[in-house]
Amino acid sequence: MGSWRGLRLAAGNCFQLYERNASSAIRFTRNSELKGFNGFCTKPQESPKATTNMYSHRVPLHKPTDWEKKILIWSGRFKKADEIPETISFEMLDAAKNKVRVKVSYLMIALTVAGCIAMVIEGKKAVKRNESLTRLNLEKKARLREEAAAIKDKAE
Known part of the structure; x- marks a missing residue:
């Protein structure tokens, strides 16, 4: 070797x-x-003493806040707030948060698509009324010129 x-x-x-x-x-x-x-x-290091709120397989527990209880209900993990135990595992809370995060992203995608469709419909209605951004900008500039000329005439 x-x-x-x-x-x-x-x-x-x-x-x-x-x-x-x-x-x-x-x-x-x-x-x-x-x-x-x-x-x-x-030498092996001594393991820290187990706290009172731990499962037998040493998973730390967490007391959920009101917001976290709502997340657990929205995710479908529990039906009512009364069913939620006093302490839950972090894994359960993370899974519920991820499920709600996915639901919110799907909702945002649906709202974006709906908004795009609404803008297309409004644009087609504007074309039928013979409105365009170029025409609106030209009318606005003409109106501002007339107002500036009127103010200049009054000043003289």
Whole structure:
């Protein structure tokens, strides 16, 4: 192999083969008591104490606010505010927020398409009335010139 990296890989492979054949007690001891990090062994860090509002599988809980309760209802997760538990998981809240976010984006898409269709209809009605932006701008400029001329005549 010649290099340290190759030697290290070979040693790692040999150790993995040994570990597969080792008893479960040895494997448990190696994985739980000592952590290998770049060839050094360190003591395990103590895990923080579990808080009182946690599930058995250590998912932290969150007390939802009134706004978050509305989001949970709008997403269809719960039918009424009374059905919402005192504490919920962050995953449940994130899933509800994502569902509401998607519903709002679909609503905005529908409103944009409806607005475009309304503008096309109004534009066609304006063409039938012989109105155009060019004509309206020319009329406005002519009216402003007349007003400026009237003010100038009064000043003289």
